[in-house]
Each structure stands twice: as C-alpha cells, then as structure tokens.
Amino acid sequence: MTLQVLRYVIEVAACASISEAAKSLFISQSTLSTAIKQLEEELGIVLFRRNNRGVVLSPEGEDFLQFARQIVEQANYLENRYQQKKSSDMLFSVSTQRLPFAVRAFVKLMETIDPEPFDIAIRECPTYEVIHDVEAGRSEIGVLAVQHQYLEIFRKLLHSGDISQHKIHTLSPYVFVRQSHPLARKNALFIEELKQYPFITFDQGKNSGSHFTEEIVFYSQLDKIVHVSDRCTKIALVRATDAFSIGPDLVNSNGDKMHAGQQEICAIPLAGQSEQLDILWIKKTSRPLTTTAELYVRLLEDHVRRCFDAMPGRQGC
Structure with missing residues (x-):
C-alpha cells in the first residue's frame, strides 16, 4: 500500500467510475484497475462493487475511504509545509x-x-x-x-x-x-x-x-x-x-x-x-x-x- 494507491482509491470514489478516474489521474484504465485489485487482495476486502453506471463503494470501502482521506490529507500538509519552507523561509x-x-x-x-x-x-x-x-x-x-x-x-x-x-x-x-x-x-x-x-x-x-x-x-x-x-x-x-x-x-x-x-x-x-x-x-x-x-x-x-x-x-x- 502506498500513498499513490490511496489517492487512486479517493479519485475512483469521487468519480464513481474507473475510466473517468483514470482520465483524471492521467493513467491508463488497466493500470488503475490493477492497482485497485492488488490493494483489495492485499487487504483481503472488496473496496468497490460494479454496477451499470460504474462503481460504488462497498461498506468496507466506505470505512477504508475515511482513513485513506485522513492519511492523504496529512501527507499533503507535510509536503506543502516543507516545500514552502524550502522556497521562502530562512532556515x-x-x-x-x-x-x-x-x-x-x-x-x-x-x-x-x-x-x-x-x-x-x-x-x-x-x-x-x-x-x-x-x-x-x-x-x-x-x-x-x-x-x-x-x-x-x-x-x-x-x-x-x-x-x-x-x-x-x-x-x-x-x-x-x-x-x-x-x-x-x-x-x-x-x-x-x-x-x-x-x-x-x-x-x-x-x-x-x-x-x-x-x-x-x-x-x-x-x-x-x-x-x-x-x-x-x-x-x-x-x-x-x-x-x-x-x-x-x-x-x-x-x-x-x-x-x-x-x-x-x-x-x-x-x-x-x-x-x-x-x-x-x-x-x-x-x-x-x-x-x-x-x-x-x-x-x-x-x-x-x-x-x-x-x-x-x-x-x-
């Protein structure tokens, strides 16, 4: 599990579609599908269920998404904090x-x-x-x-x-x-x-x-x-x-x-x-x-x- 894969999950949940999420992430649909499948196998749960309109989160996926968002938000905060310091603050x-x-x-x-x-x-x-x-x-x-x-x-x-x-x-x-x-x-x-x-x-x-x-x-x-x-x-x-x-x-x-x-x-x-x-x-x-x-x-x-x-x-x- 990596931060990148967590970002994939968040984007798929937001788009409710693997194809649309792949476009938004600028990666191929197959790459995204493989990453999600490998994560599900690693965790032993199903994150998304397919329907005729795309994908929806499973109950386990809903729970996972909450924690994934927290982790990604914290990671983004750290990146922004220290990238800004490198460019603007006197150290x-x-x-x-x-x-x-x-x-x-x-x-x-x-x-x-x-x-x-x-x-x-x-x-x-x-x-x-x-x-x-x-x-x-x-x-x-x-x-x-x-x-x-x-x-x-x-x-x-x-x-x-x-x-x-x-x-x-x-x-x-x-x-x-x-x-x-x-x-x-x-x-x-x-x-x-x-x-x-x-x-x-x-x-x-x-x-x-x-x-x-x-x-x-x-x-x-x-x-x-x-x-x-x-x-x-x-x-x-x-x-x-x-x-x-x-x-x-x-x-x-x-x-x-x-x-x-x-x-x-x-x-x-x-x-x-x-x-x-x-x-x-x-x-x-x-x-x-x-x-x-x-x-x-x-x-x-x-x-x-x-x-x-x-x-x-x-x-x-």
Missing part, C-alpha cells in the same frame, strides 16, 4: 558554548530578520556537542571560546571533521562576583584571593577534559568547586552567594541590555595570569554559508569586539 541553526555574546548576536539577528518568515534555532551546549553539531550538519555555525594554549589541539580536531575555524578576537578572563561580594571593590583579583570562595564552572560532560571548557579553570589552585550545566544556574549562584565565575563574558555584566541598571554582577580583571581565550566561529568546510549565517557571523563579530572594547578596568559595578 538557520547555531550551536554555541554558554557564551552570552553569541546569544546577544542571535537576538540581534532576530530583530534584523523579523519582517521575513524564518525558522531558526540556537543551542547552548558543551564544547564537544558544538563541534559534533557542526560536523553532523545539525548547525550551520558553531561558536567557541578556546584557551589559547589548546588552540593547536582544536585545530587538529576540527580538521579531522572537515571543519574550518575563523578567529574573531582574543579576550582576557574576568572574575564575576555579585555586587555585595567582599571582593567586589577590588580593581583586580589574584587567584590566591579567591581560594576561600566557591568557583562555579561549566560541566563539559564525560566526553571532554578541562581543555574543552569555554572558561579558564584553576582546579589545582582552588579548594571549592561547583559544576553546573547551564548559564541560568551559574548566574543564579553568583547572584545569590559569594561564589565566583571566571570567563570572558557573563550575562548582567558589561552593561548587558537584559539587566541594564540592576548591575547585580561585577566583572573584575583577573591578575597574575597570562591565559587568554580565543573566540572562534566554525563551519563545515565543504558547506557554503547561507545569507542568514553570514549575517549572524557579522553580528557575532560586532558583539565580540564590543566585549573586547569594554575590557579595560572593572565592569558592571
């Missing part, structure tokens, strides 16, 4: 580590393309999943913050997956604490000053080591470590406790629009460390960028540079 997906500037660029993308039909997606996920999404074609763009010392490891990993990388900028790490934190008034912070406070870091899952994180981690130098899987939890813990985070950016710092005026979180330069983070976007080498992806990359580059320009001195307090 775009980006996977990113938990990086606020990647989200802000996505927000700007939505504002820019708002008048047009679109179907777009953003996934915040661990580093390994970002790379896998791009390699598998699930996302057109991936956004990564990579510790500079591990950049060569990433180059080899990406190359093996036919993925090209494009560096946007290098950002220095900041310490993020709440405004009422005992260290919030410092102009710069050393790791030694942070040892007594909990360090909030992203969990990268079982597939990744510390070199896969979008942060600069100091596990060997810190005594209290809390692993979280998402940005909302990290922000909530930093806001509500004396815990701290280290990274290039965090929502509610650097004048983020979503929390303008609240200034709940301070960004303070991390002193005494030479580690930096290279901000990259990645794509499948063999896949040209769509117009929407090109627009997102431009917006992303703009937001990363804004983050860099805001770096000197303390932020957000």
